[in-house]
Amino acid sequence: MNAMMRTDNRVSRDGFLQVFNHLPVADLLHRAESATDVDVVRSLARPVRTLEDFAVLISDAANRTLENLCLQSMQLTQQRFGQVIRLFAPLYLSNECINNCRYCGFSRDNPILRLTLNVDEVVQEGRMLHDQGFRNILLVSGEHPKFVSNGYMEECIRKLRAFIPSISLEIGPMETQDYMPLVSAGSEGLVVYQETYDRTVYQEMHTSGPKKRL
Template identity: 45%
Template sequence: MNFALSIEKNARHLLNEETPLQTVMEEAQRLTAQHFSLHSSCGGTKGRHWRMQLYVPIYVSSFCVNQCLYCGFRSPHSIQRKHLSVEETVGESQYLLQRGFKSQLIVAGESPKVSSTYLAEIIRHLRLIDVVPSIEVAPMSVEQYEEIVAGGCHGITLFQETFDRTLYAKYHPAGPKSSYEWRVHALERAAEAGMPRIGYGVLLGLAEPQRELITMMEHAAKMTAKYPDRTFAFSLPRIHEGPTGFAIPYQVTDELFVRMYCALRIVFPKAELVLSTRETPELRNRLASLCITQISAESSTEPGGYVLNTQKKSDSAKQSGGNFNGQFLITDNRSAEEIADWLTQYGHDVQW
């Protein structure tokens, strides 16, 4: 049996409703403890504690030339757009560092304002203040990624959104993102440029979820074989509510969502599994006890949402009032301290 077939067979079995979810969850939890526990005594079959990395996104620009039908930032959506200068971004970063967050993810829409030189400069500044920065931005060339890696970038996250070519074309009708090929090979270019951490993701809700997960696994498996010295990571962002006029075509239940994350853990035992604040506190707690190793906290999806926007604390009120300028709605509104407390009480070693 070839490699791709064995991934597909294993994943199909794990995703099959007839495979008891309890069995899948227990195996995912065992493997996570085995590979991520800081204490060898917790790494055996009974261990269920491990190190949990907190991280926070910094949105630096909501300008975007793309028209992704599912996104609140899409052009020409009428939102108040903002682009942070390098100095403003460093201000946001310093504030978050004082709060304890060392792991920070720089996020931006696709725009000429977000060049590799701009990103590399931000990253150099953040490295100087002891932040560990990563990026989640539009696909770039090998040379552009090299510039960013040379600045000290720790990792990249790049969601393919959907691996279904037909649906991809439908959801991305215009703009540079309409090129499936340019996007689907971006993580290979980043790896070629020397990026230490490579982060995959699909946006759940856009296409048949099981097929999406398996295709992502097959892509990642080839990369893990080619670049065994890198850290690999996966996230499964799920659309809960699209912009006005966008109906979610493939709803993913909580049970399937949990099963998919656990399947990722079993197929990629050493990969970082990442969970965002799109999900409820209850579901995040459940997944954090099963297989997640990196979790965001207190996220703002608005540029300047931590310092410049002094009304940040009223984000959730603004969101429900329809006055929202972020990319998606935050569902877990607990403070970072509350999340860290829960994780610590559960038994995890929380790293900021």
């Protein structure tokens, strides 16, 4: 997911939460479980689809008409994006992290060698990627207030922007005002992964650190 940093993230998050909290998840699940072949044909034929159609189209019944789904999906993708593939290269800045996430090797309690590149090393890595033809770089780091802070990100972005035209970020979540200097420095995108929308599973997967907060 690549979200441009142009909205107030607090408003967006609250807005999203409001919508999410009112989703009839149990009903949609039931709809997916009870969908028939006829329902799938009907949902596929609708010019504008609802959430209920979505539930029908991810049902077991829809599995039986996968070719049709793929065709429509391809048409929609081409309609919106054309025949374009955007390639990016991740550049890992730091594997320091204050969280423990059960699926991630950067987890705080994992006994691994911890490393944060200095700005010169970041530029050197960026140049190597540039020499290989990459013009779109994703700066990746764990979540740690001590290592990826105090102007470090801005400096990395500013130095890379001298020769990399497109820079996105995959870093710990911040408040809107904290993103502003990064946008000013030349970053144009933000990648955020939401590993699960199931609150129970979320708690099980995130065992400690600020990320555990729902």
